[in-house]
Structure formats: structure tokens, C-alpha cells
Amino acid sequence: MKPKPQAIPEIQIIPVDRAHPKPQALPSAPRDLRELRIEEFLQARSIASRTQKAYRQDLQQFLDWSDQSWAEISPRQVAQFKAHLMRKELETDQRVLSDATVRRVLGTVKNFFGWMTRSRYISVDPTTEVDLPKLVEPEAQNLNEAEVERIYQAIHQSPMPERNLALTSVLLHGLRANEVSALNREDFDGRRLTIRVAKADSKGAVPLTQDGIQRVEAYLSWRQAQGEAVQPTSPLFVSHSRRNAGQRLKYEGIRKVVDAISQKTGIEFHAHRCRHTFATNLVLKGMNPYHVMTLTRHRSVQSFRRYTKAADQAAAEAAFYDTTRTSQTQESPETDSSLFT
Known part of the structure; x- marks a missing residue:
């Protein structure tokens, strides 16, 4: 007795909602290749984690300002970046960043490009001709x-x-x-x-x-x-x-x-x-x-000098009084004792 042939199931058509297609995963944005050099720079230095964070933030300001590769940066552009850091608010005419902050950020950039040159990623350091802002020598903030x-x-x-x-x-x-x-x-x-x-x-x-x-x-x-x-x-x-x-x-x-x-x-x-x-x-x-x-x-x-300024001033004043007293005792009564006439 032959087995009965199995019935072929009917073909079902499943409608596709073309108005709401299944979302496709977007490819992740490629990482800025310039950041890889920054990471390598930080790994090469023996610095604390907080210092690493500060360096990364300083260099990020340069990344945000320019989209060129490190090899394309010229001395003129570094000078322009310095001018950008030293800009003023239009409404208040006040500096956005202090000289100390500009000096720190620009110093980090110079440090980084110096490392890039020594590591032979670039042939010329574009920061060598750009000076850091000069700061007023700080005073010691000692308690009396x-x-x-x-x-x-x-x-x-x-x-x-x-x-x-x-x-x-x-x-x-x-x-x-x-x-x-x-x-x-x-x-x-x-x-x-x-x-x-x-x-x-x-x-x-x-x-x-x-x-x-x-x-x-x-x-x-x-x-x-x-x-x-x-x-x-x-x-x-x-x-x-x-x-x-x-x-x-x-x-x-x-x-x-x-x-x-x-x-x-x-x-x-x-x-x-x-x-x-x-x-x-x-x-x-x-x-x-x-x-x-x-x-x-x-x-x-240089950073320690702030602590010696008060002692230098006291020593200078003591030497002054010793000198003027000696001068006055050696002079005759007819001689003008003033040192500044």
C-alpha cells in the first residue's frame, strides 16, 4: 500500500511595511587619527593621571580649533591659535582666558610638537618661533x-x-x-x-x-x-x-x-x-x-624665587642701613651726608 502524498502547504505572502523599514546600524564614526598621536605622547611621558587629563584637555582645544593633520600645521597657524586663545569678548572687551591659562595651553602644544619632532613624525617643529605670554612674577602668599x-x-x-x-x-x-x-x-x-x-x-x-x-x-x-x-x-x-x-x-x-x-x-x-x-x-x-x-x-x-623675594628685600634694606651708617660715621661734619644729592 503506497503512502499518501503529503499536501504542499500554501504559499503565504507576508507584507513588508516599507513606510517603517527596520533601522540599520550606522557605522561608527572613524576616530580622529590625530588623537592617536596624543595618546602615544601621553603614554611616553611619566606623569600623573591628573596631569595627563590636563594635557589632553589642552590639546583638545587645538583639535577643536583646527581640522588639519599634525604634519600640515605651520608656524603661522600656531601664531593664529595663540591669538585665538588671547581673544577678547566683544561685549565686555575682557580676555576670555588669562595669560596663565594661555601660557599653559600653548606650552602643552609646544611640548607635544617637540615630542612629535623628536619622534620623527614631523620634520619641523612649527611652535619654535611662537613665544609664550610673559607672566608677572608671582608673589608668595605666606601667612603671618x-x-x-x-x-x-x-x-x-x-x-x-x-x-x-x-x-x-x-x-x-x-x-x-x-x-x-x-x-x-x-x-x-x-x-x-x-x-x-x-x-x-x-x-x-x-x-x-x-x-x-x-x-x-x-x-x-x-x-x-x-x-x-x-x-x-x-x-x-x-x-x-x-x-x-x-x-x-x-x-x-x-x-x-x-x-x-x-x-x-x-x-x-x-x-x-x-x-x-x-x-x-x-x-x-x-x-x-x-x-x-x-x-x-x-x-x-625660577618657580622657587617667589619665596626668596621677601628675604632678598629684607637683606637689601639691612645692607642699605649698614652702608649709610658707615658712610655717615666716616664723613667729616663739613661733608654732606646725603648719598643722593
Whole structure:
């Protein structure tokens, strides 16, 4: 008996909605090839992540301004970019960017093109004939003795005096806020602080005054009395807020402490003013500026000069009075004692 043939199913026509076709995935836009050179430039440098971010932002301004390849950039275009950075608002006739900002951005561009030339991606550096804006030599923003005393008095009345006294004392030994945040218990040996994480790899050691030693030790003893097991790898300064209790006191936390002190005292106080105070006071007291630079870990004599200006002025005035007194004692009564007639 033969099997029955299977019925052929009827063909069904499925209508296609041509008014609403299925969307097709668009090809992703090709990445700007100029950015690849920037990434390579940043990878070749030994700089902190924050510095990398700043460099990338500076170079992005050039990318936004010009769509030409790096090899096509001429000295004239770099000069035009400088003029663009130094432009003024039409309504206010005020500069959009300060000289310091223009100098930083243009300096990053010059740094990048110098690397491009040394790496032989381009044959001629188009930035060599374009000068950076000149800046007025900055003044040191040191605190005077009365201001420091008011700050310490305000800290005694703060919610966390044990930590904040030690924190401010360490800042007043010239450490940057990020360096203070990175300190561990093992970095304090009872006499000095060892800075292992620092800007531009400016590591080193800073001795503490007796008051500074006592304040750090008092804070560590207070933490242990609170039941904390302070280990060598424990952060030297920790947060004592409800949210972050026991965690490392970060840069933002240090800034909050300093801002609260500034608001309480009415003093324009920020962490870097402590660094200025440390360097300026040591130079004024007669310490060799080279040794002060060793403690502050400055690499540039030019950037350090702001701290020596007050001492240079005081020394010049002292020499002036010594000279005029000597001149007057050597002159006869008939001689005009004025040096400026």
C-alpha cells in the first residue's frame, strides 16, 4: 500500500511595511587619527593621571580649533591659535582666558610638537618661533604669625581638633595636599615624614618641628584610644565622618577642612598657602635657599624665587642701613651726608 502524498502547504505572502523599514546600524564614526598621536605622547611621558587629563584637555582645544593633520600645521597657524586663545569678548572687551591659562595651553602644544619632532613624525617643529605670554612674577602668599595663631585657635574649637591640628601642622611643613593624603603611618618615623607619592615624582623627606611631632603623635594616640588598630600601612590621616569613617582622608576632604577653617577665621586660607608659609619663613630666618628647595622638593629655581623675594628685600634694606651708617660715621661734619644729592 503506497503512502499518501503529503499536501504542499500554501504559499503565504507576508507584507513588508516599507513606510517603517527596520533601522540599520550606522557605522561608527572613524576616530580622529590625530588623537592617536596624543595618546602615544601621553603614554611616553611619566606623569600623573591628573596631569595627563590636563594635557589632553589642552590639546583638545587645538583639535577643536583646527581640522588639519599634525604634519600640515605651520608656524603661522600656531601664531593664529595663540591669538585665538588671547581673544577678547566683544561685549565686555575682557580676555576670555588669562595669560596663565594661555601660557599653559600653548606650552602643552609646544611640548607635544617637540615630542612629535623628536619622534620623527614631523620634520619641523612649527611652535619654535611662537613665544609664550610673559607672566608677572608671582608673589608668595605666606601667612603671618598672627594668622597662623588664629588658625590654630579656630582648630581647637573645631569638631575634630586632634586630627585637624596634626593635619594643619603637616601642611605647614610645606607638603602639598595630595602628598598629605597619600601618607601612611609608616611614613612617619617620629622625626620626619617620607613623601613617596608626589607631584612630578618630587619624592623626599621633610623633618618636623617638635610641635609638629607632638601633634601627629597625639592624633595617632587618640585614634588608638578610640579602638582603631593603626597599622604601618594605615593612612596617616583618615576621615571621621559617618559616611567615610576610617577611610583615607582624600584631597577633597582636606579641602573641606581647610575651607571650614577659612570660613571660621575669615582668613583667605588654602592648603597651598601653608607651603608658601613654610618656604618663605625658612628663607627669612636665614636658611640656605638651596636647602629650603631640597625640603620643598622644587625643581625649578625660577618657580622657587617667589619665596626668596621677601628675604632678598629684607637683606637689601639691612645692607642699605649698614652702608649709610658707615658712610655717615666716616664723613667729616663739613661733608654732606646725603648719598643722593
